[in-house]
Amino acid sequence: MPLILSILSEGDSYGYAIIQRVKELSGGKIGWIDGMLYPVLHWLEDRRIVRSRWEKAGSGRKRKYYSIQPAGGQTLRDQKEQWIAVTSTLNQIWRPQHA
Amino acid sequence: MHNLEELITEWRKTAGMHNVGAETLDELETHLRETTERLVRSGTSLSDAFQRAVADLGTISGIASEFRKLDEPLWLPIKLAIGAIGITTFAAMVVPMLVIARSGSGPSSVLLATHIFTVTLGYTATLLIGGLGICSVSQRCFEDFPTSRWHSIRRVSLLLATIALFFTAIGVFLAMVWAKIEWGRYWAWDSKEIGGLSAVVWLACYVLAHRFFKNSSRGILAISMLGNIVISLAWFGPRVNGLLQYGTRSVLLTVAVLVHLAFFAIGFVPAGRLRLRNDG
Numbered sequence: 061m062p063l064i065l066s067i068l069s070e071g072d073s074y075g076y077a078i079i080q081r082v083k084e085l086s087g088g089k090i091g092w093i094d095g096m097l098y099p100v101l102h103w104l105e106d107r108r109i110v111r112s113r114w115e116k117a118g119s120g121r122k123r124k125y126y127s128i129q130p131a132g133g134q135t136l137r138d139q140k141e142q143w144i145a146v147t148s149t150l151n152q153i154w155r156p157q158h159a
Numbered sequence: 160m161h162n163l164e165e166l167i168t169e170w171r172k173t174a175g176m177h178n179v180g181a182e183t184l185d186e187l188e189t190h191l192r193e194t195t196e197r198l199v200r201s202g203t204s205l206s207d208a209f210q211r212a213v214a215d216l217g218t219i220s221g222i223a224s225e226f227r228k229l230d231e232p233l234w235l236p237i238k239l240a241i242g243a244i245g246i247t248t249f250a251a252m253v254v255p256m257l258v259i260a261r262s263g264s265g266p267s268s269v270l271l272a273t274h275i276f277t278v279t280l281g282y283t284a285t286l287l288i289g290g291l292g293i294c295s296v297s298q299r300c301f302e303d304f305p306t307s308r309w310h311s312i313r314r315v316s317l318l319l320a321t322i323a324l325f326f327t328a329i330g331v332f333l334a335m336v337w338a339k340i341e342w343g344r345y346w347a348w349d350s351k352e353i354g355g356l357s358a359v360v361w362l363a364c365y366v367l368a369h370r371f372f373k374n375s376s377r378g379i380l381a382i383s384m385l386g387n388i389v390i391s392l393a394w395f396g397p398r399v400n401g402l403l404q405y406g407t408r409s410v411l412l413t414v415a416v417l418v419h420l421a422f423f424a425i426g427f428v429p430a431g432r433l434r435l436r437n438d439g
Contacts (some may be wrong), residue, residue: 076193093217094194098186099225105311106229124186124287 062139063090068128069136075101076126098126101126104128109135163195166209191216204225214220230314235309236294237315241285244319251279267340274333281327282390283409284319284364289387289419291316292380296426299377311375317369324362331355336357354393380424384419391415 067073067081075097082090104110109132115125128136167188174184191212198208203280216222255272295304295312335345335356343417346352397413 067351072361074189093221094190094215095187095217095219095224096192098183099229102183102226103229120321121189121192123183123189 061100061104062065062143063138064104065128065132065136066098067110068132072125072127073084074126103130107131115131163192163209164206166206167191168212174219177219177236179219179223179226183226184256187216187222222251234311236291237316239313239316240291240319243287244284248280248284251276251283254279254327255365267337270333270337270340274330274337277326277329277333278330281323281325281330282358282375282394283363284323284326285358285386285390288319288365288383289390291319292387292426293419293422295377295380296384296422300425312378313376316380317366320365320369324359324366327355327358327362331359349391350397354396357389361386377426381423384423384426388416389420391419 063082064078067078073081075094078091078101079094079097082092100158101110101112105112108129109127110126112124112126114122117123170191171184171188174187179187193210194215195205195208198211199205203211238425255276258272258275259268291312298304331352334352338347338352339345365383368379368382391412395408
């Protein structure tokens with residue numbers, strides 16, 4: 061969820077582009093079954109964290125674009141705080157020990 | 160790309176058997192097309208590209224199963240509340256018909272009959288909101304509620320409160336008009352009138368609370384029990400106030416008020432404090 065919301069906070073996007081962006085940012089290290097993204101997007105939409113709209117792309121193809129909502133901004137801020145706390149804790153545990 | 164259209168049509172036929180909505184299928188189809196086109200551009204043959212796109216997308220049964228998890232079945236007390244409001248609507252229509260049959264179909268009888276119908280519906284809807292509150296507080300003592308369930312209870316309680324406010328307000332207004340015809344005055348501050356007015360004020364506050372406390376479904380459900388106290392006093396209080404002041408009814412009413420206050424207090428206990436533990 062924080063990955064999706066962070067990408068949407070950069071600008072409106074659609075399923076395929078979100079997956080490509082995750083692959084690009086992670087250098088291909090993070091990959092998931094593409095179809096599993098859509099139930100998450102719909103779940104976020106149900107909770108009004110994101111909103112969707114169909115739009116025709118330049119190629120004439122219809123795409124469903126998702127945009128982050130104010131509630132989503134707050135959720136992302138909360139998630140960021142939690143992830144920063146987790147990573148800083150793990151960094152301290154995993155820091156190389158200098159005797 | 161004619162061949163791609165055939166492949167997509169075939170895929171949609173198979174996918175359609177898994178109860179995935181048409182709009183979701185459109186979205187997944189767009190995804191398949193994007194992936195296939197990217198692979199074709201990189202030199203993969205169309206048929207191989209499509210097969211890989213389908214494999215990357217995942218099995219449609221797996222996706223459908225994830226979507227089914229989003230559709231949580233309606234909570235049993237909500238189903239019962241919906242059933243109860245239906246039965247009450249039907250029953251509340253019978254009583255006014257009896258009133259009209261007994262007192263004739265003059266304007267005064269019709270007003271009184273409509274007043275009984277609207278107030279019965281409004282008061283019952285308010286009691287059902289409190290009922291949902293009691294069920295949620297009780298069940299929360301045993302298990303955590305998923306967020307989606309809080310959302311659905313909250314939505315139903317707002318719907319019931321709006322219905323209750325609408326019908327109770329109309330009922331009180333009709334009672335005023337009836338009182339003017341029968342007794343020559345609109346308002347006399349008697350216990351039934353005060354009860355009706357209190358119910359309208361409470362319901363208006365409750366609907367506003369939904370608007371202002373958007374992030375506290377638990378609190379909204381907990382205060383719904385105060386509504387039950389208001390309605391109990393408005394509906395049954397005037398009868399107790401008369402001949403049966405020290406009778407069974409007044410005892411029952413007092414017990415009802417105390418029970419609701421107890422549930423109201425339990426509703427604000429932090430989550431988990433009252434949870435029954437099985438871990439020995």
